[in-house]
Amino acid sequence: MIVEIEIDGKLINANTGEMVIAVTDREGISVPRFCYHKKLSISASCRMCLVDVEGAPKPQPACSTPVAEGMKIHTQNEKAIASQKAVMEFLLINHPLDCPICDQGGECELQDVAIEYGSDVSRFSEGKRIVAPSDIGPLIQTDMTRCIHCTRCVRFGSEIAGIMEMGATGRGEELKIEPFLAEGITSELSGNMIDVCPVGALTSKPFRYELRSWQMSSVESIARHDLVGSNLYAQTYKGNVKRVVSGDNDAVNETWISDRDRFSYEGLTHENRLLSPQIKVEGQWKEVEWDVALDFAIKGLNNNILNSRNLAKLGGLASNTATIEELHLMQKLLREIGCENIDHRLNVKDLNNTIHLKSTIKLIELETIDQALVIGANLRLEQPMINHRLRKAQLSGANITTLNVKDFNFNYKVDSHITSPNEIANTLAGVLKALIDKTKQELPEYLSEVMPSEQSVAMANNLLEANNSVLILGEHLINNAQASSISNLTAEIAKLTNSSTLNLTATANSLGAQLVNFMPNSKGMNTNEMLDADMRAFILLDVYPEYDFHHSATALNALSSDDMFVISLNSFGSELISQYSDVMLPMAAMFETSGTHMNINGKAQSFRASVGAPGEAKPAWKILKVLADLLELPGFHYENSAQVMSEVAHQSTQTHEYDTSIDLSKQTAMLETIWMHSPYQSDVLLRHAKSLSASQIGHMNTASMNASTAQALSLNNKDTYLGVPVEIDSIMADQCVFVNSNQATNTGGLQ
Amino acid sequence: MISDNAKKQINSWIEKYPQGKQSSAVMEALKVVQAENNNQLNHDLIQAVADYLDMPGIAAAEVATFYENYNHKPVGKHIIRFCHNISCMLTGADDLISHLEAKLGVKTGEVTEDGLISVKKVECLGACVGAPMFQIGDQYYENLTTDKVDEIVDGLK
Numbered sequence: 029m030i031v032e033i034e035i036d037g038k039l040i041n042a043n044t045g046e047m048v049i050a051v052t053d054r055e056g057i058s059v060p061r062f063c064y065h066k067k068l069s070i071s072a073s074c075r076m077c078l079v080d081v082e083g084a085p086k087p088q089p090a091c092s093t094p095v096a097e098g099m100k101i102h103t104q105n106e107k108a109i110a111s112q113k114a115v116m117e118f119l120l121i122n123h124p125l126d127c128p129i130c131d132q133g134g135e136c137e138l139q140d141v142a143i144e145y146g147s148d149v150s151r152f153s154e155g156k157r158i159v160a161p162s163d164i165g166p167l168i169q170t171d172m173t174r175c176i177h178c179t180r181c182v183r184f185g186s187e188i189a190g191i192m193e194m195g196a197t198g199r200g201e202e203l204k205i206e207p208f209l210a211e212g213i214t215s216e217l218s219g220n221m222i223d224v225c226p227v228g229a230l231t232s233k234p235f236r237y238e239l240r241s242w243q244m245s246s247v248e249s250i251a252r253h254d255l256v257g258s259n260l261y262a263q264t265y266k267g268n269v270k271r272v273v274s275g276d277n278d279a280v281n282e283t284w285i286s287d288r289d290r291f292s293y294e295g296l297t298h299e300n301r302l303l304s305p306q307i308k309v310e311g312q313w314k315e316v317e318w319d320v321a322l323d324f325a326i327k328g329l330n331n332n333i334l335n336s337r338n339l340a341k342l343g344g345l346a347s348n349t350a351t352i353e354e355l356h357l358m359q360k361l362l363r364e365i366g367c368e369n370i371d372h373r374l375n376v377k378d379l380n381n382t383i384h385l386k387s388t389i390k391l392i393e394l395e396t397i398d399q400a401l402v403i404g405a406n407l408r409l410e411q412p413m414i415n416h417r418l419r420k421a422q423l424s425g426a427n428i429t430t431l432n433v434k435d436f437n438f439n440y441k442v443d444s445h446i447t448s449p450n451e452i453a454n455t456l457a458g459v460l461k462a463l464i465d466k467t468k469q470e471l472p473e474y475l476s477e478v479m480p481s482e483q484s485v486a487m488a489n490n491l492l493e494a495n496n497s498v499l500i501l502g503e504h505l506i507n508n509a510q511a512s513s514i515s516n517l518t519a520e521i522a523k524l525t526n527s528s529t530l531n532l533t534a535t536a537n538s539l540g541a542q543l544v545n546f547m548p549n550s551k552g553m554n555t556n557e558m559l560d561a562d563m564r565a566f567i568l569l570d571v572y573p574e575y576d577f578h579h580s581a582t583a584l585n586a587l588s589s590d591d592m593f594v595i596s597l598n599s600f601g602s603e604l605i606s607q608y609s610d611v612m613l614p615m616a617a618m619f620e621t622s623g624t625h626m627n628i629n630g631k632a633q634s635f636r637a638s639v640g641a642p643g644e645a646k647p648a649w650k651i652l653k654v655l656a657d658l659l660e661l662p663g664f665h666y667e668n669s670a671q672v673m674s675e676v677a678h679q680s681t682q683t684h685e686y687d688t689s690i691d692l693s694k695q696t697a698m699l700e701t702i703w704m705h706s707p708y709q710s711d712v713l714l715r716h717a718k719s720l721s722a723s724q725i726g727h728m729n730t731a732s733m734n735a736s737t738a739q740a741l742s743l744n745n746k747d748t749y750l751g752v753p754v755e756i757d758s759i760m761a762d763q764c765v766f767v768n769s770n771q772a773t774n775t776g777g778l779q
Numbered sequence: 780m781i782s783d784n785a786k787k788q789i790n791s792w793i794e795k796y797p798q799g800k801q802s803s804a805v806m807e808a809l810k811v812v813q814a815e816n817n818n819q820l821n822h823d824l825i826q827a828v829a830d831y832l833d834m835p836g837i838a839a840a841e842v843a844t845f846y847e848n849y850n851h852k853p854v855g856k857h858i859i860r861f862c863h864n865i866s867c868m869l870t871g872a873d874d875l876i877s878h879l880e881a882k883l884g885v886k887t888g889e890v891t892e893d894g895l896i897s898v899k900k901v902e903c904l905g906a907c908v909g910a911p912m913f914q915i916g917d918q919y920y921e922n923l924t925t926d927k928v929d930e931i932v933d934g935l936k
Contacts, residue, residue: 186835186838191835192835192837192838193835194837195835195837195838195840195841196841197837197840197841197844197845198844198845199844199845199846199902200902202844207837208822208825208826208835208836208837208840209836209837
């Protein structure tokens with residue numbers, strides 16, 4: 029219902045139940061506040077937003093006063109201003125006013141409001157209180173003497189991060205905001221506490237004492253570590269990203285970003301960055317000018333491939349974190365010279381057996397589902413922003429069921445079913461059969477022998493009863509022995525139950541890669557076929573074989589073979605890359621290039637370069653364009669990446685045919701290993717971000733298995749499995765190992 | 780960490796609240812475990828209570844540190860809970876507290892060497908009409924003077 033109210037003499041329409049401060053914010057009327065935050069619950073503890081409401085004997089806090097018909101509010105009259113000034117004086121009593129040495133100085137809500145409402149001279153002559161600092165981890169710096177007890181960080185923890193780690197202990201003058209546990213703050217969203225803190229109590233630790241906010245430029249950008257594409261600002265100074273803060277976009281990340289997106293920039297200045305073009309002459313690396321390196325690359329391609337028209341022996345592989353523009357130019361270059369061996373799917377064990385489900389639900393719609401089935405995902409750590417949406421749904425009553433190998437720590441209530449990788453297809457087949465039985469449809473052949481378990485029947489019933497359900501497939505399924513069947517069963521279940529689907533296996537910019545067809549067509553070879561074929565040359569775009577390939581040992585072997593010519597475009601160098609490459613071309617990393625990222629909803633978000641690339645490094649789209657020019661290929665006349673993108677936008681996308689059959693008889697392995705890079709190791713920039721690596725999540729490095737699996741493998745918790753320390757977990761499925769590792773995959777001999 | 784007997788008592792409190800609202804029993808639960816631990820709480824006990832009631836440790840710690848009923852340091856057999864809020868302060872509580880400290884040879888928050896008495900400053904106990912006042916066990920002692928304080932303290936065994 030709409031009510032009419034009057035604020036400062038202006039008639040305004042508002043919705044019943046809305047708080048006064050929401051109306052003033054919408055109307056652009058400034059009301060000072062500290063504890064109020066539009067995405068958090070109302071605490072009304074700071075009292076800074078007091079306004080005068082006609083008829084009320086005392087001033088009312090705008091954040092917790094709902095509007096009512098005919099209400100007359102004054103935000104600037106004598107009574108309101110006097111109340112606000114009085115509150116300001118109280119808030120400043122214990123505040124140290126150490127702005128000159130405070131990192132928040134210049135972007136501090138307390139400072140801003142104090143300029144307007146504070147007094148020049150303090151009447152408080154008693155001693156101020158001091159709160160000893162506590163170390164809460166490598167990401168957040170605390171200076172709790174500055175805290176004004178607004179409790180935004182406490183509410184953020186319990187309401188958004190879903191684990192209450194900060195709290196207000198003590199009372200009166202002894203009141204302190206602090207964590208209870210010695211580990212400090214461990215949430216994957218913890219950095220948002222820095223953004224919500226209105227004072228300098230919680231600031232960015234890696235950014236400590238670096239710069240003043242006004243010295244930096246803020247450049248809008250897009251996070252590329254996951255398939256959400258969170259909006260953020262890269263704050264830069266003299267060509268370096270100094271800090272990242274979140275941006276607002278309700279359809280994507282609301283106003284939050286994950287720690288992964290916030291602190292990855294630290295990797296940009298790591299000493300391992302590849303800074304100059306290098307060529308290998310008679311086994312020796314030489315730093316050279318760009319034109320020499322590019323000529324060398326072209327000559328190598330001519331000698332090994334082009335002169336003999338031996339294009340079947342050339343392969344092009346790219347990381348799925350690359351931009352759409354980079355991927356488009358690379359496939360265009362390869363296809364122009366007649367090469368069809370193109371792929372971005374590096375971490376898939378069997379490319380004829382893949383998850384290829386479409387994602388049919390918008391991120392924002394995830395909040396309104398009433399039933400979800402999550403299969404093979406540790407959502408909190410793998411997709412924090414998607415987990416956050418699902419958490420909201422659960423808190424408003426949705427039923428979330430999980431099928432996982434391990435009892436992962438969800439920050440909301442889930443109905444957890446511990447299921448072995450080789451049971452998942454059968455469980456889903458049971459669900460499908462139960463659904464078909466209920467709806468009295470014809471039973472397909474492949475389901476004839478399936479006996480739905482009680483659990484499957486219950487899942488089927490839940491999905492049928494739901495109005496708005498979603499089926500979510502996670503990254504743990506990528507290399508499941510029955511991946512393709514799982515994908516197709518899920519699609520069938522979705523059809524019968526009218527459920528949406530969400531495919532989280534399309535990580536980073538995978539959808540962008542599919543958009544520009546960065547995959548082999550019927551004539552070409554896929555990644556694994558290329559690794560097994562006797563190739564003569566590869567072009568690699570930001571590929572780090574020891575982490576990126578599932579078959580990393582095979583990949584390293586293939587790349588290192590004697591007569592192989594490898595052109596590596598990389599943002600970081602490594603000993604391995606130097607071993608197998610013949611020419612290394614330094615490319616711009618995230619934040620250093622313009623481009624476009626496509627998120628899970630097919631939303632293409634373009635960004636410009638926040639900073640220039642260091643040393644001689646160049647944006648990869650430019651490197652690829654010049655390579656194409658040197659090869660005298662037509663159609664590469666681009667002046668900027670936007671022109672590349674507009675070409676992509678005008679192209680029709682190729683649809684790929686996937687195997688839609690369901691085969692439950694397929695033999696599964698006795699022991700399944702699910703290998704996941706730990707969340708802060710999932711791409712090369714993250715692997716070089718030192719504060720993230722130092723955090724608790726960054727330290728994750730375990731091979732989890734239950735006692736009977738350990739016994740079967742003759743391992744105990746002092747041993748390692750594939751080089752990763754063993755952890756015996758009592759709540760885990762049989763016959764499987766779940767690895768969450770910060771190590772390279774080539775070391776242990778993963779099959 | 781929590782004894783069976785304590786669990787039984789806590790459960791009887793949990794039953795008084797609607798299902799799923801077991802954390803409402805946190806104050807009583809803390810009291811129960813404190814009573815079994817020499818009238819004192821510690822980090823692990825607070826965490827144990829939180830785990831038992833399925834609530835975050837910090838949320839239980841907020842309660843345990845807000846109320847004066849909970850002790851985080853060793854206490855004596857008798858705890859003199861001296862009110863120092865406005866009515867008692869205006870009627871001389873601070874002088875009486877100093878007197879008491881001098882008499883016992885301890886500061887507020889400490890225990891006498893024989894472990895008999897500890898002194899604690901607490902917030903308003905709702906007996907302003909008899910200010911200045913303190914509480915020992917379940918008993919209020921009001922309209923205190925130095926003589927009266929001496930007499931009461933000397934009578935403690």
